[in-house]
Amino acid sequence: MNKLVKLKDLGNKDFKETWDLQTKLLDATVAMKRARRAGDTDIVTPNHFLWVEHPHVYTLGKSGDMQNLLLNExxxxxxxxxxxxxxxxxxITYHGPGQLVGYPILDLENFFTDIHKYLRLLEEAIILTLAEYGIESERSDGETGVWLDVGTPFARKICAMGIRASRWVTMHGFALNVNADLGYFDNIIPCGIRGKAVxxxxxxLGRPVDEQEVKDKILKHFKTLFEVEAYID
Structure with a gap:
């Protein structure tokens, strides 16, 4: 089991280019797993973690409803x-400047083979990070992601999550609003959930937040929760 994670910060990068890169990394890992099953037992599959900030973009998941996008072309x-x-x-969700997007492309067979656990640990990394800033957050039953004031009229989402997995290799991930312009969320029904804010x-906090500091805290908690041995270039 390889518990090293290759860490790369892509900076500000187009969504489609990043999606293509994720797909390339996932496909390469899946191909390695096929070769290992075919008899090449020396193969060790890699794990990746990509940081990125996207230009303004809306993305609709495979189970999404186009009616949740409130803008025409x-x-x-x-x-x-x-x-x-x-x-x-x-x-549907929004990505843009001031939002930290993390794409772990992991071979879960290096860690555990449980998608539910994977999502819950991603959420936990964000919950623990927010707690360091005095922001109390939690999960909402049946609604993947991280929320504030769940069960009240003031419930609001601070971190969206959505993944894909193939042969236990993950892609896509989470998007944490750090200094994001929330006005862009007015153009969608976020995650298809009506009546809840973002x-x-x-x-x-009432102030700008150091995004590199947030990244460092998330990686610290991710390393502990997933028992990552080390991050490598």
Missing amino acids: AQLEAKGASFYKINRGGD TSMHVE
């Missing part, structure tokens, strides 16, 4: 936003 163009139907779970760390 001309309006998308006017807002400088793009739109993609993609192969993760979940409905928030960001800077809104909750």
